[in-house]
Amino acid sequence: MLIIKYNLVALTLSLTSLLMVEGLANDSFASGNLLFLPMGASIFSYLLFGFGVLPGIAIANTLFGYFFWDSWSGLGFPGFTGHVVVGSLAPIAAMLMMRLFNLSNFFDGQKLNFRHVVFLVILTAFINTLSKFFIYMSVLPIAPDPAIFFSTYLIGDMLGGLVFVYVVSRISTFLIKQ
Amino acid sequence: MAYVMIWFGTFEVGVGHYLYLPLGAKILMYLLFGYRVFPGILAGCIAAGVLLFNSWDDQLLIGTMAACAGAVAPIIAMCLMRQTRVSNFSNLGQVDFRHVLFLIVFASVISALLKFFVYMQDLTLSLDAVTFISHYITGDVLGGLVVIYFTLHVIVPLIQRFLGKNIA
Numbered sequence: 001m002l003i004i005k006y007n008l009v010a011l012t013l014s015l016t017s018l019l020m021v022e023g024l025a026n027d028s029f030a031s032g033n034l035l036f037l038p039m040g041a042s043i044f045s046y047l048l049f050g051f052g053v054l055p056g057i058a059i060a061n062t063l064f065g066y067f068f069w070d071s072w073s074g075l076g077f078p079g080f081t082g083h084v085v086v087g088s089l090a091p092i093a094a095m096l097m098m099r100l101f102n103l104s105n106f107f108d109g110q111k112l113n114f115r116h117v118v119f120l121v122i123l124t125a126f127i128n129t130l131s132k133f134f135i136y137m138s139v140l141p142i143a144p145d146p147a148i149f150f151s152t153y154l155i156g157d158m159l160g161g162l163v164f165v166y167v168v169s170r171i172s173t174f175l176i177k178q
Numbered sequence: 179m180a181y182v183m184i185w186f187g188t189f190e191v192g193v194g195h196y197l198y199l200p201l202g203a204k205i206l207m208y209l210l211f212g213y214r215v216f217p218g219i220l221a222g223c224i225a226a227g228v229l230l231f232n233s234w235d236d237q238l239l240i241g242t243m244a245a246c247a248g249a250v251a252p253i254i255a256m257c258l259m260r261q262t263r264v265s266n267f268s269n270l271g272q273v274d275f276r277h278v279l280f281l282i283v284f285a286s287v288i289s290a291l292l293k294f295f296v297y298m299q300d301l302t303l304s305l306d307a308v309t310f311i312s313h314y315i316t317g318d319v320l321g322g323l324v325v326i327y328f329t330l331h332v333i334v335p336l337i338q339r340f341l342g343k344n345i346a
Binding site: 097098100101102103104113115116118119122123126130133134137138146147150 | 258259261262263264265274276277279280284287291294295298307308311312
């Protein structure tokens with residue numbers, strides 16, 4: 001039952017963050033959003049609840065991409081692969097990589113090590129951007145400018161990740177203290 | 179290392195080299211001597227480009243900038259890892275070898291992206307972005323691993339044996 005609760009929280013977080021950036025989003029996937037908060041929502045959920053919340057995040061991405069972005073701007077399955085599969089798995093890949101290379105397990109006792117989370121966000125942004133680049137370059141009707149693609153996706157993922165994790169962790173700490 | 183590299187195949191700007199050894203050498207030098215060897219590494223990269231790679235297929239200015247990017251990439255990777263305190267390379271004797279492996283991969287990605295941005299400025303080059311980035315990352319990672327492995331498992335034991343005999 002607990003995992004269902006966690007998945008529901010992750011789904012809500014992801015959907016909320018997607019709704020928050022909806023107005024800032026582009027029509028196509030040729031350039032990214034400069035404050036892609038869903039990246040932070042995914043990272044935060046995985047850190048808080050573990051990898052078990054993958055279904056919740058994937059469902060949120062799928063629902064949003066299908067209904068709000070008109071089936072990923074008409075891209076269909078490649079759009080689904082880029083947004084849902086890569087978007088949901090990139091933070092997991094980054095976290096596993098950091099554990100595999102003995103870089104961090106993100107917690108000092110009970111406390112979240114924010115510096116390590118910063119590196120996690122950067123690494124996730126790189127993995128996410130590169131993976132999406134290889135997928136979208138072959139399927140987009142008009143090939144995107146790689147310079148714009150990389151700069152917008154990288155900056156958007158990093159800023160969105162950092163802002164979301166920082167703000168939500170501050171708010172939750174404040175609420176817990178209250 | 180660039181000289182050794184061209185024994186295994188030619189370097190082309192558009193696709194790089196499948197065993198780009200210089201990145202491993204740069205990482206090793208930064209680990210051993212710190213960032214102060216940057217001028218030496220940069221000079222080495224430019225000299226190798228001019229003498230061995232035919233001035234980067236006659237793209238001297240862009241090639242020089244790409245060499246700068248290649249020399250800066252490991253510094254960026256190491257700085258990021260130090261600042262976020264995921265690894266500290268200051269004491270080489272206590273560095274976890276897995277951190278060095280990760281550094282090679284991370285520096286390769288940064289190097290490939292920086293070089294791509296540099297080479298894109300030259301409109302005469304028609305680059306395939308996917309081929310460029312994938313080949314450069316693969317070549318850098320393989321080259322870096324080979325250099326580090328060779329150094330740790332061949333050169334260091336040889337030096338130790340030589341010094342050991344001298345001491346005896």
